[in-house]
Ligand SMILES: O=C[C@H](O)[C@H](O)COP(=O)(O)O
C-alpha cells in the first residue's frame with residue numbers, strides 16, 4: 397500500500413513546468429485549505445472508469461477523450477458546459493452507432509486549467525513577461541499583475557472544477573443525454589454542412605432503431621443516461637498532492653481531482669516528481685508519448701506506473717505527428733505488447749501537428765489531424781493490436797482555430813473566431829467529421845472482421 401507523499405518529499409524531487417510563487421507561505425496556506433476540502437471525485441468512480449479502460453485495452457471498447465486545450469474560469473457557464481457535452485456526446489453517438497463499438501466518454505474537463513509551456517516568458521513590443529500557464533497559475537491578459545503566479549488561483553480551480561462536475565453529473569444522469577433526444581442535441585447548431593447532414597441522417601436512423609427497441613419492450617436506463625468521466629493533465633504537483641486521499645474502503649490512495657489523470661509529454665521523466673506522485677495513486681492514468689519516445693522509455697514508464705499489470709490502469713496517449721506516427725509508433729507498441737502487459741493505446745492527433753500560420757496564429761490542419769489518425773489505425777491494423785481511442789482538443793463552438801475540414805477554413809479565416817487561450821481546437825463540424833472518420837476506420841477494422849453480423853452494413857459512411 398502506498399503512502400501519501402509529504403510536501404517536503406515532493407519538493408525535494410526533480411520537477412519541471414511548475415509555477416514559481418514569490419510567497420511560499422501563501423502557497424502553504426492555500427495547500428492547508430485544499431487538503432481539508434472534500435474530494436472532487438470518489439474512488440469508486442475512478443475504479444469504474446478503470447474497469448472500462450480495461451475493456452479499451454482489451455479491444456472491447458473505444459475511448460473518446462476530448463475537450464478544451466485549457467479551460468478558463470470565465471468559461472464555467474451552463475451554456476459552455478452544455479455545448480462541450482453536446483459535441484462529445486454527438487461524436488460518441490456517431491462512433492457507437494456507425495461502428496457498433498461501446499465508447500467510453502471522458503472529458504478534458506473540470507480540472508484542465510494548467511498548461512506546460514515551451515517558453516517561460518513571452519515578449520510583445522519589447523516587453524517581456526511570464527508566459528500564460530493556464531488560469532490555475534496566472535491570467536491571460538498581458539500585464540505584469542495578471543501574469544504573476546498566484547497560489548490563490550488553486551482554490552478557484554477547485555471551485556470551478558466542483559461547479560463543472562456538478563452540472564456534468566446532473567446533465568448526464570438527469571435526462572439531458574437521453575438517446576431519444578439525439579436529434580435535438582443538434583438542433584441549436586446550423587445544419588448547413590455535409591457533416592451536419594450526415595449526422596442528421598444517422599440521428600434519424602437511431603430514432604428508428606430506438607423506436608423498434610421500445611416497441612419490442614426493451615427500454616431501460618441505459619438509453620437515458622450516460623457515464624461521463626472527468627480528466628485533466630495532472631501538471632500541478634502541489635494541487636494534485638493536496639487532493640490525494642485515502643479511500644476508506646481499501647485504504648489505497650486516489651488522486652481525487654479527476655477520474656483519469658494524465659502525465660504530459662514534458663513531465664514524464666522517470667525519476668521526476670510527476671511519475672513518483674502518480675505511481676502511488678490507483679486512478680486510471682494516461683501518459684503522453686511524443687515522437688522522441690524510445691522503446692525503453694515506454695517500458696520503464698509502464699513498469700513504474702503499472703508494476704502489477706492492473707487491467708485498465710495505464711493508457712499510452714501517443715502524439716507523434718502525422719509525418720512520424722508510422723515510423724515511431726510500431727516499435728513502441730511491439731515492445732510493450734511483447735512485455736506481456738495490456739495498455740490502452742490512444743491517439744492524440746493534435747499535439748504533434750501544431751504550426752504557426754503566416755499571420756502568426758498557432759494552428760493545426762485538419763488534414764494532418766486526419767492523417768495521424770489514419771496512420772495510428774494503419775499501424776494497429778498491421779500489428780494486429782487494438783487502436784483504443786482518440787484524444788482531442790475540441791469545442792462545441794464554431795471557432796476558427798484549425799484550418800481545413802468540411803468548411804475548408806484557410807489561414808485568413810483564423811482571425812474570425814480564434815478564442816482558445818492556448819492551443820487550437822477542432823470546432824464542432826471538424827469534431828464530427830473526425831468522429832465519422834474514426835467510425836469508418838473502426839467499422840473496417842479488426843472488430844468488424846471478427847463480428848461481421850454485428851456491424852452496421854446499410855450505409856457507406
Ligand atoms: O497543450 C500543450 C502545451 O501546453 C502547448 O502546446 C504549449 O504551447 P507552447 O509551445 O506555445 O508553449
Ligand SMILES: C=C(OP(=O)(O)O)C(=O)O
Nearest residue numbers: 629660661662684715747
Ligand atoms: C500539454 C498537452 O499535451 P502534451 O503533453 O502531449 O504536449 C495537452 O494535452 O494539453
